[in-house]
Amino acid sequence: MDFYRPSLAELRAAAALPSHTATGLSNDVILTEIEAGRLKPEWSCIATSDDGDLIGRAMWWGRDSQEPIALDIWDVAPGAPEPTRVLSGLLTHGRVLVEATNGRALLPHTLRVPVGWRDRPEVAETVQLKMQVASANGLGRANERLQFQWDEGGMVHPDPARLRFTPASDEAFTRLFADAAAGSLDVMTARELEQTTAADLARDEVAYYLSCPGERSWWRVAQTHDGEIVGLAIPSATPTNRNVGYLAVLPQHRGHGHVDEILAYITRFHIGDGARRITATTDAVNTPMAAAFDRAGYKLVEVRIDLEPSQMH
Template identity: 55%
Template sequence: MPTTPEIGMTPEQIQTEIAAGRLQPRWSQIALDDDGSIVGRALWWGRDELRPIALDVWDAVAGHDMSEVILSALLEQGHAAVEVHGTPTPLPHTMRVPITWRDNTAVANDVHAKIAAAATAGLSHHNERRQFQWDQGSPIQEPSPQLRFEQADDDTFINLIALVAHGSLDVMTRRQLTSTNALSLAREEVDYYRSCPGDRDWWRVAYDQQNTIIGIAIPSATPTNRNVGYLAVLPEHRGHGYVDDLLGFITAFHASAGAPRITATTDAVNTPMAAAFERAGYRCTEVRIDLEP
């Protein structure tokens, strides 16, 4: 199906997810034109075959004059099919677009059509993020000796994540704090990173030479790559360059394990974190626009 170029997953990536069982036929929908040709598709994704947790592929044929109607119908039919299996909807969707998407009329039209259709289906929040990637062979910004990194139990990470939530530039964190407390948010973060493919024993708390906790580093992984995961500096220690040490630790940790690449994302509004990635040898590869309930 010819969709807008440079948007979303490649056919090879879709095939990989189908083969791994993370995209299931019973979670998928296609839209047919009057002549029987495929004009749209929606494929929900899960970490396993039990239930979907996100809308992964969602598009209409490029240039169709009813693209927004097609996109809305796919969500309506797809949600009905997914709910039969006991999964609440709507599930979040991430658009993957080029860095210069605003300069491409076809891509910009696709983005705006999806934002409108998603809002009608209950995905009323959208947030633009930058995707970064470090490749094996790139320089490694080693963490300075001013910090040491130690393992800790879940309660320690929960308490620290609750502390760093205050004043965070992360859009989702700020949004969640309007409806929940910092400790509940922190428990959800710990549960989330425990569910990721990365190992729990990778997690570290960062201390300075006076044995004061400076921040946390949670190296993680996706089904396909090592991932930066979560890093944060405690509010009272921000502004002293510690973010470079935390990111340097995570990068060196993954690189020493032979990771061919390391991926990471940060919100478009979080310019200090984007600058830290660039200093650490990461390059921006694409923009991701999250559509969420």
């Protein structure tokens, strides 16, 4: 068994590796990312058998082609001998290769699995194996996330009558992000608050959403007609679709149905701008938010399990 950095031709060939697509991206999507330069040979590792057959691949992904930010592809070919050794070797050898050009290879990985994956033994077995190997190699924090989707022709709630939505400054949004973090059911928010202050977390959140494809001019503060602020709405976008982005109800206003109104506003905003599909994500443990998506006509289309470094810095 051998592990090494591929040439571009070998990386393209690795995109066609038979794999457990139920826990990852399709090979067509992988090839598209290679051609776009977001998956690169110098950020990759492939595994071959003693006979020279391709049996595994690991590819780190970078949004701007300057440095990788996540382990996007991590597969062993179905039926390959010693799958645990293949998966572990791809991580250990791949990190050495990536660190030689970038210096930071302990990056997160996301398992993309179908809805109801626990009821599919072959998928559940693959997920369990990958989580065990990931944990043994420093990616010991797991968070299951639910991917929702609204498609053209779906339910559209009426305009939220109790609230109005107004622009605000970056400073105001930073304060609201910090306020909304209190008692949040978002797993990453809770983890970040173990390491930093709500103010620092809020500044990072604002910077993140400013970096997304969505426009800053879309952001709104949600308030009553008397001017009392109850939450915030950050419609956003991905490179391919409009996205719910971020919405929150301030702690003192939770439990009064405002989440439905803010979600209705964001949904109607995107539809009004011509969106035919709107994506959204929430943590599996955030059952109130998942229920709100369901009430708003969003369909659960995929489950993602984020594997993060065991030690957050």
